[in-house]
Structure formats: C-alpha cells, structure tokens
Amino acid sequence: MALRRTMLYLPGNNPNMLIRGHLFKPDGVILDLEDSVALSEKDAARILVREVLKNIDFGGCEVTVRINGLDTPFWKKDLEEVIPCGIDGIRVPKVETPKDIELLDEAISEIESKNNIPEGKIQITCLLETALGIWNAYHIATASKRVTAICPGGEDLRADLKTSRSETSEELVGPRRMVVLAAHAAKVDPLDTVFSDITDDEGLRRETEWIKQIGFQGKSVIHPNQIPIIHDVFTPTEKEIAQAKKIVQAAKEAAEKGLGAVSVDGKMVDKPVVKRAEYTLQKAGLLEGGE
Amino acid sequence: MKTAQAGTLESMDCLVTASEAEKGKGIFITMEGSNIARFRDSILKTAKTTLQEMGIKDVILSIQYNGANDIVLKARVEAAAKALIGGDN
Incomplete structure (x- = not known):
C-alpha cells in the first residue's frame, strides 16, 4: 500500500511550486494541468510540467499529473507529454461513467506501448465531481486495474448537487460516505477532496479527523502548511x-x-x-x- | 510583426517574447532582469540550444529574467517559439 495521506497540488504553470513542492514532504505531488492553469496557458504549462518531470527528482513522493478533462481538446496531448516522463499516475477530473475510464485506459496503453513502458504501470486516480460520478463510484473504480484511488469533488460537486458550501460541509457527507464504501469494496484508496480555507488550521484538523474516521486514506492538499496537520491526524497513536x-x-x-x-x-x-x-x-x- | 509569449514575471520564472524575424536574419536575443550579467552566457546558451533543437533559425527573442533555472528557461523558450510558429503541430 502506497502512503497517500497528503497529495499536494502544484499549479502547472508555476515553476516555483513545481520545483519546490516536494520539499514540503507530502506523500505525493499532483502536477496540475487542469483548474489551476488558464486556458491560454495550457500549452506552456504542459511543456513546463514535462521539463520539470524530466529533470527534477521528487524524492520518495508519488508523482501524478492531473490532466484536463476528457471533454476537452487537451487531455490526449497531456497524456502524450507526461507519460513518457516516468510518472506514477494520472489524476483525471470529472469522471462520470466506467466508459470514461475505458477510454482513458486505452489511450494510456497506447502511449505505454509506444514508449516501452510496462503495460499497466501508469495508475489512475479518478475525481468524481458530479452526482453521476459519485453514483457510479464502484463501477468506475473497477473499470480498470489501473484505478488505485477515487476522490469526491468539492466545489464542482456542490454545484452539481445544486447546493453551496456550508460551515460543516454537511452537503458532502453523503457523497463522501459513498466514495469510501465504493473504494473499499473495489479495493482502491478513498482520498478526500481539498480543504480550501488555508488559514483555518482547526477546521482542517476537525475535517481530517472526521474523514479518517469514516475510512478515507488521505486528503488532497492545496497549501504546504496543511501537510503537517494531516500527517499528524493520520499518524497512528x-x-x-x-x-x-x-x-x-x-x-x-x-x-x-x-x-x-x-x-x-x-x-x-x-x-x-x-x-x-x-x-x-x-x-x-x-x-x-x-x- | 507576429509575436507570442510564454512565462511570467514571478520569482523563479521568466517571460519570453518570441517575434518573427526575416528569413536569413538568424537568432537575435535580448535580455533584462535581476542578476542578468551573471547568468547571461548560460541563458544565451540554453535559449539558442532550445531553438536549434526545434529547428528554428530565424527569430527575435526577448527574455525578461527573474531567476528561472535552465529547466524553466528551456520550457518557456520552447513554449513561446511553438506559439509563434502556430502551436505544437
């Protein structure tokens, strides 16, 4: 079992974070080509991420890249650039059905084969950011052997649920429990969404304690300061x-x-x-x- | 004159502007930024090598340097040049 207590998002067009992010010692880094990159910067970010992957030693961190959604013109180019660079996996946003994963699996296999990468090496983490994605969680998690983790969405999921953020994130209780159940049934890791208020350490600790208790194995992270708090909660007594x-x-x-x-x-x-x-x-x- | 840009003026980055040059004029590079005198030769070498690897012979590059290392510089030059010649096809 790989440790996935903290997976730190690194904006794909930000050299400072891309190069230094792993120094904060998260269990994994996610080089992000999706939401943190403006539409006009997609090509530049993809090139920068490729060069960083080729040249930076991320130590013991699991290295994944969040590609653009399968409904965009970017995702195939993203895969072609980053898979040959020795990454561990792909994080794919807005997965809704097992068919999405079959499509992705096929594209990854083709690139692995072209680049003499052992077939099946590249893992997939699925972001379930819609009600349909959450509903299909188990079938998505079992759609390919490459899937090793599933995560509920945050803001996108709230929007799809036609609700908004509350102080206790009550609106995400059901989806989170469904993801945990589906993930464990499928023998993959349930990983939680980010805690977006980077100044609220107490809130982060409270939420992390709760998600650990219901069965999550880790949490996505948007700021290095969140890492020690989450590690502390996930470190056994x-x-x-x-x-x-x-x-x-x-x-x-x-x-x-x-x-x-x-x-x-x-x-x-x-x-x-x-x-x-x-x-x-x-x-x-x-x-x-x-x- | 057609131009394209890549990068930012943030720390550890650089902003590269690529402009079309007439055929046969060669590669012309200007630089400005912090500590530029110290890194001029290295920046020039990385930028020229990147363009040569891409098969680009005639271009004007303006580099606003703010601490980018070789990895970042190479990526920014490639991105600006690709955008100038019309995407990465």
Missing part, C-alpha cells in the same frame, strides 16, 4: 503502533515456524489484519512501503 507491532511480530514468528494461523493476545488474526498492522507501522514511519 502509540496504542495503535504497539498493537500493530505485536501483530506483525506474531505473523513473522508464525511464518518462521511454518504456521498458517497467527494468534495475538489469545485471539486469532487473519491476513487482512496483518496487512492493516503493517500499514499502520508504515504510516508511523516504522516500516518501508510495500506494494
């Missing part, structure tokens, strides 16, 4: 770490003895629990990332 260590140790000992079953504190634990314990240690920085 001492009690969780101690329990996870016990489980991982017990699983190791059972494997060494050739035993299939693992017992901790007199209770049997199965494989998913061991996996979860390893993930807990990984989130605490005590174990290297796995798959």
Whole structure:
C-alpha cells in the first residue's frame, strides 16, 4: 500500500511550486494541468510540467499529473507529454461513467506501448465531481486495474448537487460516505477532496479527523502548511503502533515456524489484519512501503 | 510583426517574447532582469540550444529574467517559439 495521506497540488504553470513542492514532504505531488492553469496557458504549462518531470527528482513522493478533462481538446496531448516522463499516475477530473475510464485506459496503453513502458504501470486516480460520478463510484473504480484511488469533488460537486458550501460541509457527507464504501469494496484508496480555507488550521484538523474516521486514506492538499496537520491526524497513536507491532511480530514468528494461523493476545488474526498492522507501522514511519 | 509569449514575471520564472524575424536574419536575443550579467552566457546558451533543437533559425527573442533555472528557461523558450510558429503541430 502506497502512503497517500497528503497529495499536494502544484499549479502547472508555476515553476516555483513545481520545483519546490516536494520539499514540503507530502506523500505525493499532483502536477496540475487542469483548474489551476488558464486556458491560454495550457500549452506552456504542459511543456513546463514535462521539463520539470524530466529533470527534477521528487524524492520518495508519488508523482501524478492531473490532466484536463476528457471533454476537452487537451487531455490526449497531456497524456502524450507526461507519460513518457516516468510518472506514477494520472489524476483525471470529472469522471462520470466506467466508459470514461475505458477510454482513458486505452489511450494510456497506447502511449505505454509506444514508449516501452510496462503495460499497466501508469495508475489512475479518478475525481468524481458530479452526482453521476459519485453514483457510479464502484463501477468506475473497477473499470480498470489501473484505478488505485477515487476522490469526491468539492466545489464542482456542490454545484452539481445544486447546493453551496456550508460551515460543516454537511452537503458532502453523503457523497463522501459513498466514495469510501465504493473504494473499499473495489479495493482502491478513498482520498478526500481539498480543504480550501488555508488559514483555518482547526477546521482542517476537525475535517481530517472526521474523514479518517469514516475510512478515507488521505486528503488532497492545496497549501504546504496543511501537510503537517494531516500527517499528524493520520499518524497512528502509540496504542495503535504497539498493537500493530505485536501483530506483525506474531505473523513473522508464525511464518518462521511454518504456521498458517497467527494468534495475538489469545485471539486469532487473519491476513487482512496483518496487512492493516503493517500499514499502520508504515504510516508511523516504522516500516518501508510495500506494494 | 507576429509575436507570442510564454512565462511570467514571478520569482523563479521568466517571460519570453518570441517575434518573427526575416528569413536569413538568424537568432537575435535580448535580455533584462535581476542578476542578468551573471547568468547571461548560460541563458544565451540554453535559449539558442532550445531553438536549434526545434529547428528554428530565424527569430527575435526577448527574455525578461527573474531567476528561472535552465529547466524553466528551456520550457518557456520552447513554449513561446511553438506559439509563434502556430502551436505544437
């Protein structure tokens, strides 16, 4: 499981952020060719993002590019420029149906093949920014093996729901829960939308605690100052770490003895629990990332 | 005269303006900005190499420099030149 507690958006036409963003140590960076780039700057941003991808070492960050929507004339050019540059994945906006993902999958496969990139290497994160996208979340998440995460939208989703932002984001409770349910059913990561008030640290902490509790694995980020707060919330407690260590140790000992079953504190634990314990240690920085 | 621009005047960026030049006039580059004297040679080299790689022989470039590194400079020159010659076809 890749750590995706924080995925930091970097505006695609802003050299300062593109080059320095990863230094704030998010789990991932999203080089953005979509909403943060003016229509007249699309070509310039695409070239800049390509050059940054080719020349900057992003350290341990997962590197994804948010392309323009499949209903625009830009998305294919976006893919052609960025896929050969060694990225981990594509973040695609406004996905509404599994057909969108089939179309994208096919285009990515073609570019992978042309550039001698192993087929299936490029992952897809889907942004579900309409009611239809949320409704189809499970089918979208299972439309291709490339899909590794799905995220609910924020402002676009509110607009499609014919509502507006409230202080508690009550209007997004249902969609967020649907995304979590669909993602876990499809065995992909549910990642939350951004918290747009970059001065409200308390609000960000409150929202992050809530989304973690309902099952999200991380959150998109629009300002570096938000990263430590989200990491803090997603970092396991001492009690969780101690329990996870016990489980991982017990699983190791059972494997060494050739035993299939693992017992901790007199209770049997199965494989998913061991996996979860390893993930807990990984989130605490005590174990290297796995798959 | 047809012109095209790419970039900004923000920190770590540059604003590149490309203008059409008559055939056979070659590449002509002007520069201004902070610390320009120190980086002039390097900027010139990057800009010329980028244009040559694109097969562009005649163009006038004006570079307003504000701390762009080679990566950014190359991207901005390419974007301005592509916009001048009519997109990236």
